[in-house]
Amino acid sequence: xxxxxxxxxxxxxxxxxxxxxxxxxxxxxxxxxxxxxxxxxxxxxxxxxxxxxxxxxxxxxxxxxxxxxxxxxxxxxxxxxxxxxxxxxxxxxxxxxxxxxxxxxxxxxxxxxxxxxxxxxxxxxxxxxxxxxxxxxxxxxxxxxxxxxxxxxxxxxxxxxxxxxxxxxxxxxxxxxxxxxxxxxxxxxxxxxxxxxxxxxxxxxxxxxxxxxxxxxxxxxxxxxxxxxxxxxxxxxxxxxxxxxxxxxxxxxxxxxxxxxxxxxxxxxxxxxxxxxxxxxxxxxxxxxxxxxxxxxxxxxxxxxxxxxxxxxxxxxxxxxxxxxxxxxxxxxxxxxxxxxxxxxxxxxxxxxxxxxxxxxxxxxxxxxxxxxxxxxxxxxxxxxxxxxxxxxxxxxxxxxxxxxxxxxxxxxxxxxxxxxxxxxxxxxxxxxxxxxxxxxxxxxxxxxxxxxxxxxxxxxxxxxxxxxxxxxxxxxxxxxxxxxxxxxxxxxxxxxxxxxxxxxxxxxxxxxxxxxxxxxxxxxxxxxxxxxxxxxxxxxxxxxxxxxxxxxxxxxxxxxxxxxxxxxxxxxxxxxxxxxxxxxxxxxxxxxxxxxxxxxxxxxxxxxxxxxxxxxxxxxxxxxxxxxxxxxxxxxxxxxxxxxx
Ligand code: AMP
Ligand code: MG
Numbered sequence: 001x002x003x004x005x006x007x008x009x010x011x012x013x014x015x016x017x018x019x020x021x022x023x024x025x026x027x028x029x030x031x032x033x034x035x036x037x038x039x040x041x042x043x044x045x046x047x048x049x050x051x052x053x054x055x056x057x058x059x060x061x062x063x064x065x066x067x068x069x070x071x072x073x074x075x076x077x078x079x080x081x082x083x084x085x086x087x088x089x090x091x092x093x094x095x096x097x098x099x100x101x102x103x104x105x106x107x108x109x110x111x112x113x114x115x116x117x118x119x120x121x122x123x124x125x126x127x128x129x130x131x132x133x134x135x136x137x138x139x140x141x142x143x144x145x146x147x148x149x150x151x152x153x154x155x156x157x158x159x160x161x162x163x164x165x166x167x168x169x170x171x172x173x174x175x176x177x178x179x180x181x182x183x184x185x186x187x188x189x190x191x192x193x194x195x196x197x198x199x200x201x202x203x204x205x206x207x208x209x210x211x212x213x214x215x216x217x218x219x220x221x222x223x224x225x226x227x228x229x230x231x232x233x234x235x236x237x238x239x240x241x242x243x244x245x246x247x248x249x250x251x252x253x254x255x256x257x258x259x260x261x262x263x264x265x266x267x268x269x270x271x272x273x274x275x276x277x278x279x280x281x282x283x284x285x286x287x288x289x290x291x292x293x294x295x296x297x298x299x300x301x302x303x304x305x306x307x308x309x310x311x312x313x314x315x316x317x318x319x320x321x322x323x324x325x326x327x328x329x330x331x332x333x334x335x336x337x338x339x340x341x342x343x344x345x346x347x348x349x350x351x352x353x354x355x356x357x358x359x360x361x362x363x364x365x366x367x368x369x370x371x372x373x374x375x376x377x378x379x380x381x382x383x384x385x386x387x388x389x390x391x392x393x394x395x396x397x398x399x400x401x402x403x404x405x406x407x408x409x410x411x412x413x414x415x416x417x418x419x420x421x422x423x424x425x426x427x428x429x430x431x432x433x434x435x436x437x438x439x440x441x442x443x444x445x446x447x448x449x450x451x452x453x454x455x456x457x458x459x460x461x462x463x464x465x466x467x468x469x470x471x472x473x474x475x476x477x478x479x480x481x482x483x484x485x486x487x488x489x490x491x492x493x494x495x496x497x498x499x500x501x502x503x504x505x506x507x508x509x510x511x512x513x514x515x516x517x518x519x520x521x522x523x524x525x526x527x528x529x530x531x532x533x534x535x536x537x538x539x540x541x542x543x544x545x546x547x548x549x550x551x552x553x554x555x556x557x558x559x560x561x562x563x564x565x566x567x568x569x570x571x572x573x574x575x576x577x578x579x580x581x582x583x584x585x586x587x588x589x590x591x592x593x594x595x596x597x598x599x600x601x602x603x604x605x606x607x608x609x610x611x612x613x614x615x616x617x618x619x620x621x622x623x624x625x626x627x628x629x630x631x632x633x634x635x636x637x638x639x640x641x642x643x644x645x646x
Contacts, residue, residue, distance in 0.1 A: 006045075007042070007043055007044055007045040008043055008044050008045070008074040008075065008157055008160055008161075009044075009045055009047045009048075009073045009074050009075070010036055010044050010045065010046045010047065010073065010074065010075045010076075010077065011046070011047065011048035011049065011050070011066050011073045011075070011076045011077075012028070012029050012032050012033070012046060012048070012049045012050075012076075012077055012078075012079065013049075013050050013051075013052065013059070013062055013063065013076060013077070013078045013079070014026055014028050014029060014049075014050070014051040014052070014078075014079050014080055015051075015052055015053070015054055015059055015078055015079065015080035015081040015090050015140070016028075016051065016053070016054070016079075016080045016081075016140060017053045017054055017087070019051045020051045020052055020053040021053075023051055026051055027142045028079040028080070028138075028140070028142050028145050029049050029051075031142040031145065031146050032046075032077060032079065032138075032145060032146065032149060033046050033049075035146055035149045035150055035153065036149075036153070039150060039153050039154065040153060041154075041157075043157050044075075047073065048066060048073060050062050054080075054081050054087045054088065054089055054090070055089070056089050056092060056093040057093075059078070059081075059089070059090060059093035059094065060093050060094075060096075060097060063076060063078075063093075063094065063097055063130070063135065064097065066133065067097070067130045067131050067132075067133040067135075068131065072131060072132045072133050072164075073133050074132075074133060074134065074160040074163075074164060075133065075134045075135075075136070075156055075160050076133055076134070076135045076136070077135075077136045077137075077138050077145075077149060078090055078094065078135070078136070078137045078138060079137075079138045079139070079140055079145045080138075080139070080140030081093075081137075081140065082123045082124050082125055082137050082138075082139055082140070083122060083123065083124070083139075083140070084122060084124070088124075090137050091124045091125070091126045091137060094126050094128075094135060094137055095126050097130045097135070098126065098128030098129065098130055098135065099128070099129055099130055099131065100128055100129045101126075101127070101128040102127040102128045102129065102134070102159070103127070105127040105136060105152050105155075105159075106125045106126065106127050108151050108152045108155070109125055109136075109138075109148040109151050109152055110123070110125070111151075112147060112148070112150075112151035113144060113147050113148055113151065114200075115491075116147060118202075120144070121202070123139045123144070125137045125138070125139075125148070129163045132163055132164045132165060133163065134156065134159055134160050134163050136149075136152070196213035196214050196215070196500075197213065197490060197491075198213070198486035198487040198489075198490050198491065198497070198500075199481070199483075199486070199487050200487065200491070201454050201481075201484055201487045201488075201491075204481065205481035208479070208481050209479070210479070211479075212479065212500060212501050212509070213500075214497070214499065214500030214501045214511075215499075215501065216501045216502065216503045216508075217499045217501065217502050217503065218502075218503055219502060219503065219504050219545065219580065221499075222499050222502045222510070222512070222546065223545075223546065223549060225498045225499055225512065226498070226512055226546060226549065226550050227549070227550075227553060227560075229498055229512070229514050229526075229528070230528060230550045230553045230554055231469075231525070231526045231528070231554060232554075233248075233250070233397035233398065233553070233554055233555060233556040234397065234398040235250040235395050235396070235397060235398065236250075236395065236396055236397070236398040237393055237394070237395050238393065238394065238395075238396055239392060239393055240383075240386050240387065240391050240392055240393065240394055242383075244376045244383060244386075244394070244396070245376050245377065245378050245380070245383055246375075246376065246377075246378060246441040247375070247376050247396040247397070247399070248373060248374070248375050248376075248396060248397045248555060248556035248557055248558075249370055249371070249372055249373065249374050249375075249376065249394060249395065249396055250372060250395040250396055250397050250556065251372050251394065251395040252368050252370070252371050252372050253368065253369055253370040253371075253386065253391060253394055254366055254367065254368055254369070255363045255364065255365055255366060255367050255368075255369050255389040255391075256365065256389060256390060256391065257363075257365055257389045257390050258359050258360035258363060258364055258365045258389075259360070259362040259363040259388050259389060260357050260358075260359060260360075260361070260362065261359065262314040262315075262359060263314060263315040263319075263356055263357070263358060263359060264312050264313065264314060264315070264356070264357045265291075265309045265310070265311060265312065265313055265314075265315060265322045265355060265356065265357075266311065266322070266355045266356065266357055267311055267322055267324045267325070267355045268309070268310050268311050268324070268325045269308075269309060269322045269323050269324045269325045269326075269327070269328065269355065270285075270287070270306040270307065270308055270309065270322065270323045270325070270328060270343060270345065271289075271291065271301060271306065271307040271309045271315050271316055271319035271321070271322050272285070272301075272306050272319065272320065272321055272322070272323055272345070272350060273301050273302065273303045273304075273305070273318055273319055273320055274320040274321065274350065274352055275303055279348070280321075280345075280348055280350045281348055282344075282345055282346060282347065282348045283344065283345060284331050284342050284343065284344045284345075285304065285305060285306040285342065285343055285344075285345060286304075286305055286306070286341065286342055287305075287306055287307070287308050287339075287340045287341065287342065287343055288301070288302070288305035288306070288307065289301060289305070289307035289308070289316050290307065290308045290309075291307055291308070291309045291310070291313040291314060291315070291316055292310050292313050293310050293311065293312040293313040294313070298314055298315075298316045298317070299316060299317075300316060300317045300318045301316040301317070301318040301319045302318065306323075306343060306345070307319060308340065308343075309322060315356060320352045320353070321350050321351065321352055321353060321354040321355060321356060322354065322355035322356060323345050323347060323350060323355075324355065327345065327346045327347045328343050328344060328345055328346060329343070329344045329346065330343060330344075331343055331344045362388075363385075363388065363389055369385050369386070369389060370382055370385060370386070373556065373558065375557065376396075396556075397554075397555050397556030398555075399441075399442055399443065399551075399554075399555040400442070400468075400469035400470045400551055400554040400555060401442075401443050401444075401445060401467065401468045401469050401470070402437045402442050402443065402444045402445070402468060402469070402470050402471075402472060402551065403444070403445045403447045403464045403467060403468030403470070403471045403472070404430055404433045404434050404437065404444060404445070404446060404447060404471075404472045404473075405430065405447035405448060405449070405450050405460060405464065405471070405472075405473050405474075406427045406429050406430040406448075406449045406450070406473070406474050406475060407449070407450045407451075407452060407457065407473055407474065407475040407476040407484075407485070407534075408425070408449070408451075408452060408475045408476065408534060409451050409452045409482075410423050410424055410425045411425055411426075411427045411449050411475070412424050412425070412426060412427065412449070413426075413427055413449065414426045414427045414428065414430075414431055427449055428536040428608050429474040429475070429532070429534070429536050429539045429540075430446065430448075430449070430474070432536065432539070432540055432608065432611075433472055433474065433532075433539060433540070433543055434446055436540065436543050436544070437472070437543070437547075437551070440548060440551065442551055442555075445464075445467055445468055447460065447463075447464050447468075447471070448460075450473075452476065452482040452484060453484075454484055454487070454488060454492070457476075457484050457485070457488045458488050458492040458493065461473075461488065461489070461493060461515075461529070462493070465493075465515060465517050465527045466520075468527070469527060469528070469554065470527070470528045470529075470530070470547070470550065470551060470554065471527065471528070471529045471530070472530045472532060472543065472547055473485060473529065473530070473531045473532065474531075474532045474533065474534055474539040475533070475534030476531065476534065477500070477509040477510070477511045477531045477532070477533055477534075478509055478533070478534070479509075485511060485529075485531040486500055486511060486513075486531070489511075489513045489515065489529060489531070490513075493515050494515065494516070495513045495514060495515035495516075495529065496513060496514055496515075497511060497512070497513045498512050498513060498514065499511065499512055503579055503580065504545075504579055504580055504581070504582065505576050505578075505579040505580070505581040505582070505605075506533065506535060506537055506538035506541055506542075506581075506582070506603075506605035507532070507533055507538045507541050507542040507545070507582070507605075508533070508579070509533050510530075510531070510532055510533060510538075510542045510546060511529075511530075511531035511532075512528070512529070512530055512531075512546065513528070513529045513531070514526050514527065514528050514529070515527045515529060528550060528554075530542070530543075530546060530547045530550070532547075533605070535605035535606045536605075536606065536607075536608040537584070537603070537604070537605045537606065537607055537608055537610050537611065538605040540608070540611055541582045541584075541617060544561075544562055544617065544636065544638055545561070545582065545617070545636070548560075548561050548562065549561035561636070562617075562636040562637055562638055563636070563637045564634055564635070564636060564637075565587070565595060565616075565634070565635050565636075565637050566595070566632050566633070566634055566635070567585075567587050567595040567596060567597040567616070567618070567632065567633060567634075567635045568594055568595065568596050568597070568630060568631070568632055569596075569597055569598075569618075569627055569628065569629050569630065569631050569632075569633060570596040570597060570598040570629060571598050571599065571629050572626040572627070572628050572629055573585075573599055573618065573620060573626055573627050573633075574625070574626045575620050575621060575622060575623040575624065575625065575626060575627060576620070576622055576623075577622065577623070577624060578622060579622050580619065580620060580621055580622050581603070581618075581620040581622070582617040582618070582619065582620070582636075583599060583603055583617065583618040583620050584599070584600045584603065584610040584611055584614040584616075584617060584618075585597040585598060585599055585600060585614060585615075585616050585617070585618045585635065586598055586600060586613055586614060586615055586616070586642055587615055587616040587635060587637065587641060587642065588641065588642035588643055588644050589641055589642075589643055589644075590644050591644075595641070597616060597618055597633070597635060599618075600612060600613060600614045614638065614639075615637065615638055615639035615640060615641065615642060616635040616636060616637050616638055616639075617635060617636045617638065618633050618634075618635050619633065619634040619635060619636065620633065
C-alpha cells in the first residue's frame with residue numbers, strides 16, 4: 001500500500017481502437033505522465049500503463065486487475081471512449097465497478113474545461129471509488145485529458161489517502177483551509193482571478209443563483225471603479241471648423257499670428273503725425289491719404305498732413321495717433337466737390353498711439369491662447385480665439401462612440417402600430433437613452449432590440465464592439481434565468497465584470513464591464529459595457545449617474561458627470577430605509593435667489609413619468625421617515641434650472 005513514506009501509485013488506461021493496434025500512435029500516456037510529474041508535487045508515481053480497445057470487458061478486466069489485487073493502485077485514470085459515438089463505452093464499463101460515486105470530481109473537470117470550450121459538455125465522464133482505488137475517466141484527446149487531469153489533480157491525494165483507508169482525522173487538523181493550502185489551492189477571498197462568476201445559462205432555472213454573487217458596492221466605489229477602468233481618451237488631429245465646438249483640446253495651442261496683425265485705428269477719424277517737438281498743434285491740415293479697412297498698401301504720412309481713416313483700417317506708416325472724427329470739421333472740398341481737401345483739427349490733446357491698436361495687443365504671436373484640457377465650448381469664445389489667429393488644425397480628444405440597445409423578448413419598437421399582445425412592452429429605454437446621450441453631444445448608434453437568446457446577445461455585442469467604444473444595454477441584469485448580460489459578457493466575450501450590484505435606488509443591478517478586443521488595425525483596445533436595469537426610470541438614473549461621467553472622462557471633458565448643487569426642499573421627501581435614493585425632482589430659483597426642489601411624484605423604478613419635468617436627481621440619504629421641507633440636500637442637475645413665475 002503506497003500511502004505513507006513512498007509515493008501514491010497511479011495507473012493510466014488508454015481506451016482506443018487505434019492505439020491498441022499500434023501503441024506508437026498513442027499520445028495520451030506521455031502527456032498524462034508529464035502532468036503527474038509537473039503538477040503532482042512529487043506525490044505520484046505512474047506505476048502502470050495499459051492500452052485497450054473500446055471493449056467493455058477489456059476495460060473492466062484491466063481495471064479489476066489493478067483494483068482487486070493485494071497491492072491496489074491509488075488512482076486509475078482512463079482516457080478515451082467517453083463521447084457520444086456508439087463505440088464509446090468507457091463510462092458504461094467503469095460505472096458498474098464503482099462502489100461509491102464522486103460527482104464532485106466530474107463537476108470540477110467539466111467546469112474547468114467548459115471555460116475553455118463548450119464542447120467539454122460532449123464528454124460523459126464518471127468518477128468514483130472501487131475498493132481502495134479512485135477512478136476517473138478522462139476524454140480521449142490528449143489536450144482534453146490533460147486539462148481535465150490538471151483541473152483536479154491537486155485535490156486527488158487527499159481523496160486517495162482517504163479511499164485507501166488511512167486514518168483521516170489527522171488530515172483534517174487545520175480544517176479545509178489547511179487541506180486546500182497543502183493542495184496549493186484556495187477557495188476564499190475574491191482575488192482578480194476568483195471573482196464571482198455569473199450564472200451558467202445552460203444550467204437552466206433550477207441551477208441559477210438565488211441571490212446575486214456580486215458584492216454590493218457603494219455608489220462612490222462603483223464610480224471609482226468606472227474611472228479606473230475607463231480607457232484613456234484617444235487623441236485626434238482635426239481641422240478647425242464649426243464641428244469643433246464641444247471638443248476638448250489635447251494640446252496647448254500657440255498663436256501663429258498676432259492680433260491685430262497691423263497697427264489699426266480704433267475709431268473713425270484722421271491719422272496724424274506728431275512733430276519732433278512732441279506737441280501736435282490744432283489747425284487745418286490737408287488730407288493726403290485715405291485708409292479704409294481693406295487689404296492693400298498704404299502710403300507714408302508726412303508731417304503736416306493727415307490721413308482719413310476708418311475703424312479697423314491700417315495706420316499709414318509714419319502716423320502716430322488718430323483724432324476722432326467728432327473732434328474735426330470739414331474745411332474745404334476738392335475741385336470736383338467729391339472729396340475732402342482740408343480738415344480742421346479742433347483738439348491739441350493728442351498723445352502718441354492714442355486710438356491705435358498696436359500689433360499683437362490682443363494676442364501676441366507665439367503666446368499660448370488655449371490650454372490642453374480646455375473645452376471649445378458651445379458659447380463660441382474659444383472657437384473665435386482659434387479663428388482669430390488663423391489656427392487650421394488642433395489635437396482634440398476623440399469622443400467615444402456610444403451604442404445603445406434594449407434587451408428582452410417582450411420588448412417591441414415603441415412605435416409599432418396596433419394594440420399590445422399580452423406581455424408586450426414598448427421599448428422606452430432605447431429612445432430615452434439615445435436622446436440623453438445625444439443631448440450631451442455624443443455620437444450615438446442605435447443598436448436596436450436584442451432578444452433573450454445567448455447566441456443572439458453575444459453576436460449583437462460583438463457587432464456593437466466593432467462600431468462603438470461604449471455600449472449601453474438595458475434589461476437582462478436582474479435575477480431571472482433569462483438574464484443573460486453578465487454570463488454573456490463573462491463567459492462568451494471574455495470580459496470582466498467590475499461590479500454587478502450597487503447600493504442605490506433605483507438601479508441596484510447596474511453592471512459595468514470591460515472587454516479587451518482588437519481594433520481594425522489589430523491594436524488591443526478596451527470597450528466598456530454598461531448594462532443598466534430594464535426598468536426605465538432605473539436605466540435613466542443610472543445613465544446620468546454612471547455612464548455620463550465615463551463618457552466625459554473618455555472624451556477628456558471635466559468636471560465629470562452632472563454638476564452637483566445644494567438645494568432646499570420645498571416639501572417633505574420620504575427616504576428609503578435600505579438604500580440611498582436618487583429622487584427625481586424639479587429645482588427652481590426663487591426670488592430670494594436660492595434653489596428649491598420639489599418631487600416629481602411616484603418614484604417607482606418602472607415609472608418613466610417620474611422624469612417628466614424633472615431637471616435634477618436629489619441625492620437622498622437612506623433613513624427612516626422624511627427629510628423635511630426647508631432642509632438642504634445635494635442634487636445632481638440634469639437640465640436647465642426652472643424659474644418660478646413672478
Ligand atoms: P429585466 O431586467 O430585463 O428583467 O427587466 C426589468 C423590467 O423592465 C421588466 O418589466 C421589463 O419588461 C422592463 N423593461 C426592460 N427593458 C425595457 C425597455 N427597453 N423599455 C421598457 N421596459 C423595459
Ligand atoms: Mg429582460
